[in-house]
Amino acid sequence: MDQAAPSGSPRRSRFWLYTPFVLLLLLAIAWSIAWFVIRNRAADALDGWLAAEARSGRQWTCGDRTIAGYPFRIEIVCNSST
DSSP states (O other): OOOOOOOSOOOOOOHHHHHHHHHHHHHHHHHHHHHHHHHHHHHHHHHHHHHHHHHTTOOOOBTTEEEEOTTTOOEEEETTBO
16 A cells, blocks of 8 residues: 655646747738738739830839838828829
């Protein structure tokens, strides 16, 4: 009848404690990457539209174009368009 008593409770894994935070971080990183990819596609689409307009004989210029709106929208601002 000489059985060894367990010394304390077994160590539990903290995997489920940190998982939501890691997933949130990964989601934020993925969102940021997606936003910048979409931003670049919007800039390419605008450049394509300006080129198509130039081929049609209409000249549009946007010297100081900015693309902003992170994280929830794409905002293209052209202060001096002609």
